[in-house]
Amino acid sequence: MSVAAGGPGGVAISPAKILGLGLLGLILIYTTPFLGPVFGPLLAAIGAVLAIIWGADTIRRVASYGLGTGVPSIGYMSLAIAIVGSIAGIAGASVLKLDPLLGPIFGFILAVVLGAIVAVLCKTLLKMKIPILIRGTAELSGAAALSVIGFSAAIAGTFSFAPIIVGGTLYLGIEQAVISTGFIALLFILNTMAIQHPFNACLGPDEDQVRTLKLSVATGFIAMAIVGLLSVYTSKAWWLVTLIGAIAWFIAIREFIDASKESAASVKWTGLWPKHEEE
Amino acid sequence: MDIVTGLAVVSLMGAAATIAGAAEDLESDIGSMSNPNSQVQLAPQMGNLHRIFNKAVSGEPVAFGTWAGIAGSVALILLPTGFGPLFSIATGAFIAALVHAVFATTSHLGRTTGSSRFEQPLFLDVVTQHLGPIAAHGFIVTFCMVGLSYLMWTALGHPFPLPMLAVMWGITIGAVGSSTGDVHYGAEREYQQYPFGAGIPVAIHGDITRMAELGARNSIDVVNFCAKYGGPLTGFCFGLIVFLSFWTTIVFGATGGVIAGIVIILLLIYLNLRIEIFARENYGEYKQEKMEEL
């Protein structure tokens, strides 16, 4: 889209802080198996939301250079990479008979590697002129993979690919709970939406990082509320995930609407546009 | 499955797809979505303020993939509860419509404030007035999409589960809608003050029609017009796609279906050539004075 070109506008929150937020998401996802069937899925889902915020900020940095095909394209490309990476990683940990705990980090690394390879190809072979393309795409793929893994763990209650019994509780495993049911397809498209929507929706010369990130918090939490609904049969914490997702979404969306009203040229309930003097 | 049942199922799927396609295009006109929205976005920059809903929720395929995916997943959760498929799908579509309304609102707010230096005011009644029709059309689309995916999943025994089929058909309907009906909105309704029968030269980009018969034009006025041609045609297009992709296999079997499909494609190429020649013969070449009127 022609609206976006020439690099990101002002940065109020540095990329390093956002990266830290994303890695905090990874840690939260990692606490899932240790916190039992209620708080485990909750923290996994919150970890995924943090990853979505990370992804939304990264997409803001990359796509503000103008990709030639609009903002969403890099969004669904990164989620496609994330799906390949995270399924291969989580299944790989099971298939290689390793500790299932290695699955998420394995999936994260595979996604980052594939993302970086694609970005290197775009930069060298296809001669795309975006300075931060490689780092951006790698970060974005990693964030996307974390969001998929976090939500999958929230639905399944575990990282295990196959069913396992922990402390007398049967966990179906990601294969049965997320992949066989087809929810993985929804995670693909829903997380694409949650990650690319904030920047795509706020695009323009007066785009503002803080406002965009407020929207990314809202899209992340609304995705979390939906993920909670999907885990009705597989997780005891489904109502908690939905409830906390909905409350946090409400707070974030109110913040976003207030911020938008503040920054708008003018806010009117109704009426005609003001007349222009210069014409 | 015998041919008659198969045909009945495929016809029902085609009918649902036709309704979904028409509603999808009209939804994207009410909200001004996808590619024609670039002009709504551009207009304030060229000094043309307006009262049109600026709904930049990504491309239509991703958007409708998401709504249909949410509806399909929620329906899958509700199916075992015994309320029956209709109730389950309707509830799924309802939740999808709520999410849809939220995303539509945020993109209008975001895009309007994102270019606030061009003085485009944020009209709150534009948001409230359009949200209802947007969510309602979205509901019709997702209900029909999940319904046809459900038919495919249960009656035709497709190996993909319901949410996957819903997402895939959602992506397809978005691609169809933004390729066909949206052109009627973008190239005709947005530029209605210019004469019919020409493309839109770059020089007039952003000079969209902002006044209606009475007062300022809003996106409901847009949809009144597009419902007469762009919408039904999109429905016809998507209905035909869904119907033909399965009709051939059901009537002619797997191998025969492939051959029948190729024959249909060759016919379509010929039909397109006839339309092209019709337009050339009846409309003729562009003459320079015609453009000077612009």
Place this chain on the structure above:
Amino acid sequence: MVIDPYTLIAAVTVGGVLVGGGVHFIPVGGAPAAIATATGVGTGTAMLAAGSGMTGLITAAALTGQAPWLILASGAVGSMLMICITMLVGNLVYVFGVGCVPVSAKVDTDPITKLPQEKFVTPGTEGHGLPTVCYVSGTIGGALGGIGGGLVYWALYGALANPIFTLANRTDLSAAMVAGIFALSVFFVNAVIASYNIGGTIEGFHDPKFKRIPRGIVACLIASLVAGIFSLFLLPGFLGGI
């Protein structure tokens, strides 16, 4: 049909290349085409390719378990049907809704029908609608994309449903779903790489931008090869279970 791991990697790679190559054939004009300022379908490259690819994948998966050529042919036909009908109806809108002639500004005469183009172009635009050459090009693109998606699906399904590799709990449904989502992802990655290569818009094989196709194919080849290698992690018998 037993799919060994090397066939799987090869199929994912070739499938990815077919998808990426196919996208170069699909005539899309992006936002300018949606307002009749450029020739092609009025949507984004990856979007239209994805729409046709999804139809192809659905029709290919409907024949799961049949002979491989049938699955590929069914994917190609589904994909071509989607894109042909979409382009035809798109043209109906251009001709009867907007009132302009389908015409390309990139060539003087249509390479297929030999009809002159230049005088039918609205001054100030780069053409509008879908003349026959674009239509045929789009049909080829749809076919390649459909075959590519179907190939990835067929190979992965064959590998996962293969008794040598099967986990005790694996059902056919899960094999179809894993194969389906993997094929979908490989499709999207390659479609976006290809659309970056053509910079968002192209008219078809007669467009000067089409000369960029070798670079796009190499990029898709490498990316799909990596995805193919990753897909080995899904096969229990190959890496770990032996």
